[in-house]
Amino acid sequence: MDTVKKNKLAVWVLTPNGLAIAQRLTRHWQDAHLFCSQRIAPESIADRTTCFDSLMEAVGARFNDFGGHLFIMACGIVVRAIAPHLVHKTCDPAVVVIDDRGNYAVSLVSGHLGGANKLAGQAASVLGAVAVITTATDVNQKLAIDVLAGQHGLKIENPEAIKHINMALLEDTPVALHDPFGILGSALANTAPFEDAISLRLPGLFIDDKLAQLPETVLVLRPAGLIAGIGCNRNTDKEEIKTLLFRILDSHGLAAASLAAIASIDLKANEAGLQELAGELDLPFLTFSKMQLQDVKQVPNPSEQVNKHIGVPSVCEAAAILAARKGPLIVPKHKTRNVTVAIARRKFA
DSSP states (O other), X not given: OOHHHHTOEEEEEOSHHHHHHHHHHHHHSTTOEEEEEGXXXXXXXXXXXXXXXXXXXXXXXXXXXXXXXXXXXXXXHHHHHHGGGOOOTTTSOEEEEEOTTSOEEEEEEOSSSSOHHHHHHHHHHHHTOEEXXXXXHHHTTOOOHHHHHHHTTEEXXXXXXXXXXXXXXXXXXXXXXXXXXXXXXXXXXSEEETHHHHHSOOOEEEESXXXXXXXXXXXXXXXXXXXXEEEEOTTOOHHHHHHHHHHHHHHTTBOGGGEEEEEEEGGGTTOHHHHHHHHHHTOOEEEEOHHHHHTOOOOSSOOHHHHHHTSOSOSHHHHHHHHTTSOOEEEEEEEOSSEEEEEEEOOOO
């Protein structure tokens, strides 16, 4: 889910009481969008308000436009309205249900990854209500690995393995940990050597940007630390750039999910192929001036031709190093006729 959508909130009401509660909530979240049954619509329709005749049709049309939904109505109605549109907890928006008197805010869907538990707490605070949270880790006051992953900017590659880790955390049993960059630090108290995930079949955490064949009980978390420095000829097609980038990642055993940014020279800031690739991968596209690139002295593959035509000895390698905050270049320049790509890794400590 992209950041803009994740931060958008919808509030849904069917009754006059619900409308009064919704107005309190929208005063708190001033950019929230109110969806109001046509039967109770006020005479003057405020901005960011949509009236609907059919809740089921309106929810179906707009469910995936928002990162969070507050439904002020019975849970049964909400379950029937959203059920056809649920896909997976890694991508479903947060859903919170508030009763018609504003007494309870129930986290219904995507409590951890989608943020429904947090949203329920916020709504309850605004209304003076009780937040109802039912996720096992929360009610037992235990750490949840999906929450921890979000706090550390780690992407979950195989969410079906979350249950193995959270169960171990609930039961205070060891988790086999592979974390070469020390990203989690001391966040997990009860850990075991990662080899135990194989030999003893312990639940395991693999926190790395490297590809590996692992048991299904191992949760793979990808740190966003890889920078793709890219140079290209004018009007190079996005697919040509993407093909070389992914070929390099695969041949060097690196996970595409760990890409943190694409980087190049500012002369390429408006290059359509690079912009489109960054958009498709939902990555920032960072650019640097000639002066900044020239300051990067330790590039293994400077090019006289690039220096002659652009005025810098290196684009892809220097840009990757700069965007990685002077982190190491782990894949030197590879090239095709129109594209050059290098990979650097940000330092995590």
